[in-house]
Amino acid sequence: MIDQKHVEAFKQIVGDDFVTTSRPIRVSYVAKSIMDLDSEIADVVIRPKSVEEVQKILIYANNQRIPVTPQSKGLSGGTATPAVPGGILLDLSRMDHILEVDTDSRYMIVEPGVTNGKIWGYFREHYPDWIPPIPDGAPSQGSVMGNTLDRGFSVVTSKYGPQADLVLGLEVVLPSGEIIRTGSWALPGAKPFYRWGIGPDMTGLFLGAQGTMGVVTKLATQIVPHMPYTDIVLLGFGTPEELQDVSLDVLKQEIGVMVQGGPWWLVPGVRQKEELKEQGLLDIDVWREKKYYVPDYMMNFEIWAKTEAELVEQQETIKEVVEEWKKKGAKTEILPIHPKAKATRLKKPNKIAIPYASYERTTEHGGGFLFITWYLPWKDTAEFCHLCEKYMPDYGFDPIYWVASIKNGRDCIGMPIVCYNAQDPESVKAVNEFDKVTSQVFLDHGWLNYRPRKFIHAPMMYERAPEYYTMLLKFKQLLDPNGIMHPGSLNMNTLEG
Structure with a gap:
């Protein structure tokens, strides 16, 4: 346990109310992960309010050799928890200012604690013609910065790329207490309008670093136009190959800001398995008979347009691609989508990812889910689907997984959604075994895990x-x-x- 003299020193920096060694509070920070299962408990939680306080904390910790794990909100990826026992959990959520929005150079500057909900609401009120790149499906209390530093995806990833591609500059406090800015921001008096700055790019050292290089205290990132005309076009497919190839032909037309989907299992996956089993709804044919038609595989194309005519043009292009594939014998179709489902998808922020936590929940125990996230070439999407369907049942998991387009189908985000019983050690063991085995297979294919678990x-x-x-x-x-x-x-x- 950390020496009390250190605790008192930190209280002198941030105040008594923002330093705690309470075990229940310290443990609560470990319980937020959806991207990792391996976390340790910090000795002390410190909640600074300013860059100057962060600077003083790091200088002290560096001199005393005290480990520091920085965290913005802890809800974006779950990797911002200690990997070794003890040390400091640096909770940056009090640093929650929206510092600047520039609609001419099209960027915003935010602090670590700015949440998805806060920034979205701020833009709707003050800049309705623009949107911040918040993550899709993440809770409103997750942070913009956390998802960006983890190189996650946003509501416009299919068009503009992952969050890291939108970064223009960072302000970082190093363990020495030195403060650096990256990109054009490095030049005193310059705006953060240009990522590549005044020499070799330093920004990349802190993207995907999981807090191992320093504490990021400000993020400058791009904003994009918010179009007045929107729609969701739902495509159904008979095979993973059709999902991959038909979608790619649409994506090459640069249609869709968020394009995502997967197998039919995504539909029951947001409900409780126990109840579905009682109703016999874990079989696709029974589901179709008792509920409504679902395709074997599906993709949602979220399309935005400046005018109604432009929206119709995109819809017609999708229809043309589908008709061409039908002539080749593909079981591809445009499906009706319920108005409530469409509204849920178009709503931002939304919580479409959260219900998977309830899939394995029963009257006897709680549920849990782990997102295991991979980047791969889009032309490997079908192979990814087949591998998920092969390996997930081998370890006792229903084949619930998700795929999404990056930059108009240049790449794919592939993500097994492993629904398990978090209270059962054997279930947790199965998750880890599945992850280890499939990681070897996926790496053999040359695919990359973009939110790597610490020990796998x-x-x-x-x-x-x-x-x-x-x-x-x-x-x-x-x-x-x-x-x-x-x-x-x-x-x-x-x-x-």
């Missing part, structure tokens, strides 16, 4: 890329020579040498 994906990836890992450690030792920043994450624990 990171070691596996870096074992295959020793030169890259060696260079990464050199950067780590340069920026954090005492190894205090999130030790253990990304398979880096230089705190222990």
Whole structure:
């Protein structure tokens, strides 16, 4: 446990009310993960309000060799929890200012604690013609910065790419207390309008770093136009190959801001399995007979347009692509979508990902789910589907998984949604075994995990890329020579040498 003298020193920096060693509070920070299962409990939680307070905390922690795990809200990826026992959980949620919006250069500057709900509401009130790139399906209390630093996806990822592609600059406090800005922001007096800055790009060192290089205190990222005409076009397919190839032909026309879907299992996956089993609704044919028609595979194309005519043109283009594939014998169709389902998808922020937590919940125990996120070429999407359907049942999981387009089908986000019993050690063990086995298979295909779990994906990836890992450690030792920043994450624990 951390020495009381350190606790008192931190109270002098941020105030008594914003430092706690209460075990229930410390444990509560571990319970938020949806991207990892392995977390340790910090010795102390500190909640700074300013960059200056962050700076003082890091200088003190660095001098005393106290580990620091920074967290914005803890709801974006779940990787912002300690990988080694003890140390500081640096909760940045009080730093919640929207600092600037520039609709000419089209960027915004926010602090770590700015939530998806707060920024979306702010734009609807003050800048209704623009949108911030909030994540799709994430809770409104998740942070914009957390998802961005994890290189996650947004409501416009199919058109503009993942969150990291939109970053223009960062303000970072290093363990030494030094403060740097990246991009054009590095030049005193300059606006954060240009990512590549005044020399080699430093921004990338902090994207996907999981807090191992420093504490990001400001984010400058792009904003995009909010179109007045919107629709959801639902496509059904008979095979993963049709999902992949028909969707790609539409995506090559640069149609869709968010394009996502997967197998029919996504439909029952948002309900409780126990109740579905009683009703016999875990069989697609029975589901179609008792409920409504669902295709074997599906993709939602969320389309935006400046005018009604432009919207109709996109709808017609999708129809033309579908008709061409039908002539080739594909079981592809445009399906009706219930108005409530359409409204749910178009609503931002939405919570479409949250119900999967209830799938394995019963009257006897709670549920749980783990998102295991991979980036792969779009032309590998069908293979990803087949592998999920092969391996998930082998470990006792229904084949609930999700795929989405990045940059008009240039890449794919593939994500097994592993629904399990979080209170059953055997169920947790099965999750880890599934993840280990499929990670080997996915890495063999050349696919990348973009939110690597500390003790599974990171070691596996870096074992295959020793030169890259060696260079990464050199950067780590340069920026954090005492190894205090999130030790253990990304398979880096230089705190222990």
